[in-house]
Amino acid sequence: MEQRDVVAGLRQMQVGLCHPLGAECRLISQQLERLGMTYQQVWPPVMSDLLGVDLVVLALVPEAFIKIDKALLQALKNKIVVSVLQFESPTVLDLACQLNSSSLLFSPVKPFGVLSAIVLAVNQHKVREDLIKRINKLEGRIESVRIIEQAKRFLMDTSGICDADAFKIIRNRSMDKRCSVEDVAHSIITAKDALESALGESSPVSSSHKSEAKSKGLGSVVRIK
Amino acid sequence: MKTVIPVGVLFSQTGATSVIEKTQLHATLLAIDAANHLLSTHGLAIEPFYMDPQSDPFLFSSMSEKLITEQRVSVIFGCYTSISRKSVVPVIEKHNKLLFYPTLYEGFEFSPNVIYTGACPNQNIIILAEFMFSMFGKNCYLVGSDYVYPYESNRIMKDMVNGFGGKILGEHYLSLEASHAEFRPVVDDIAACKPDFIFSTVVGSSTAALYETYSQAGLQPITTPIASLTTSEAELASMQPFARADHFTAAPFFASLLKHSPIPTWQQLASQTREVPVNQCWESAYFQVMLFAKALIESEDSQTDSLLKVLRGMEVEAPQGRVRIDPDNNHCWVYSRIGKSRADGDFEIVKESKRTVRPDPYLMSYAISAL
Helix, strand or coil: CCCCCCCCCHHHCEEEEECCCCHHHHHHHHHHHHCCCEEEEECCCCHHHHCCCCEEEEEECHHHHHHCCHHHHHHHCCCEEEEEECCCCHHHHHHHHHCCCCEEEECCCCCCCHHHHHHHHHHHHHHHHHHHHHHHHHHHHHHHHHHHHHHHHHHHHHHCCCHHHHHHHHHHHHHHHCCCHHHHHHHHHHHHHHHHHHHCCCCHHHHHHHHHHHHHCCCCCCCCC | CCEEEEEEEECCCCCCCHHHHHHHHHHHHHHHHHHHHHHHHHCEEEEEEEECCCCCHHHHHHHHHHHHHCCCCCEEEECCCHHHHHHHHHHHHHHCCEEEECCCCCCCCCCCCEEECCCCHHHHHHHHHHHHHHHCCCCEEEEEECCHHHHHHHHHHHHHHHHCCCCEEEEEEECCCCCHHHHHHHHHHHHHHCCCEEEEECCCCHHHHHHHHHHHCCCCCCCCCEEECCCCHHHHHCCCHHHCCCCEEEECCCHHHHHCCCCHHHHHHHHHCCCCCCCHHHHHHHHHHHHHHHHHHHCCCCCHHHHHHHHCCCEEEECCEEEEECCCCCEEEECCEEEEECCCCCEEEEEECCCCECCCCCCCCCCHHHC
8 A cells, every 4th residue: 555644744834723821732832843843822713813824723612612703613614623622512513513623632632642633634634625626627517518518509409400510510619719618608608698688588599499498407597708 | 447538529619600519518528427427337437638629620630639649539529610520530530530520511421430420411401491391382592601511501402492393582601700780681682582481501600690680670480480400509599589489490409308308317417407508419419428438338449440340330319319320321310300499599399200310421312302
């Protein structure tokens, strides 16, 4: 099995230690120092103090419940969060989940566990980011397919040509104009919409397309670039 | 030649929750006295070492450390607030000693070194919610102190209200030191919302502020009663008499059980405790010493592991009735009762479970449909 260095890159991270001052805060900060990580101690959790921070170690103590409002919660979702739990009660666990905490530390915190929690959190964050990128890409592709379908449909309805020929027309135009097949499809849809509004609802072009679109379950309005 | 067993006692004489902790201290020392009569026939004696942590979690931690390392105590009887318990448990676990914790709390905890003798949520909230829904209605207003116990209790109450088709009309958290003035806007909002009942998880000395402000605003318990888990005889005693009557509390024990008991032991105890507002936390503190004394007699020595062997599943006749330590989770099988408060500071028991209720600290058996 290929081994990766999961610890590499930790030293480049900026850590926000959101923990009230005291013995436990000292313990965590000393362990962060042993790990060679740069950190700043912040309390109470305030977004302006956490702007330049990549990873937040956040103590879920009662004061945190009060200070963490919707705005801070939203902002923290973009950071990597390791929650420190003093209680395993559902309300505390719910807050840890809302923060997308990828890993946890349990009070009283021991030095053993700090590195693991950070590594796991960083890894989970990367996995999540990769998944989001992939989802965005796939959603983009679905949208493209939908637009191209719509454009082909329009060409087939108005010119009486078949599916394959409609696609050839779109593809050839994209090569001529040196742009993407999606862009050509967009312009066709834009033109179709312009045509429909110019001719009005009673136009044979618009009504035949609409009934076809309805029966095929295609959407009607397209993004105009 | 007696074997002396040193024990630690940690309850606060000052701070927001000292109103109850003082009664727990009283119960502990009284129970140790009574236990020593029994233990002397076995050549044993418990010697209590008391320290006052002044409601400071840091002192709870450092004093438990001191009691263990300097006084060589094998067990500590102590703690009321969850934060004080959380400060002591790591120390207890580090030295492998025992903590007997005599207070109702939010559950979701298990330490092998702790014996929990207060009610956990399935033993009090459920019976209270059902009672209030059937007597008054399902629209509820939540008010509590600002820490984990009220958050968790309110979470369960919200769940039950929603499950039964009721509405939560408001939710407020105030500091443990909240004043009358701070409760006023909340009480005014309650008057405007007209809930069927108020669920209060206000804890400690601010309880009086809530109930008095409620009364002064002209709210009537006959239409909008306060239902609580924590308002006990101790809190009633600290309140003006005009604010006390006709509200409800769910607890395993009320002082009236002791005062009207047909059992001579409890009658004697009632006469010994006339000056103290005996309450559910007092009673837990009392019977947990009885459990410990019984364990000392039955166990081969006073080491934690030997004591735990006999404590698991142990039963004892407590003022509330016969209680038992559940061997699976170190919590206690206790009664579920509902008391209606009176102006004289006592409670009239209006509902009670026929048997003790199994403790379910992680609410594994809890489902709305199961009720």
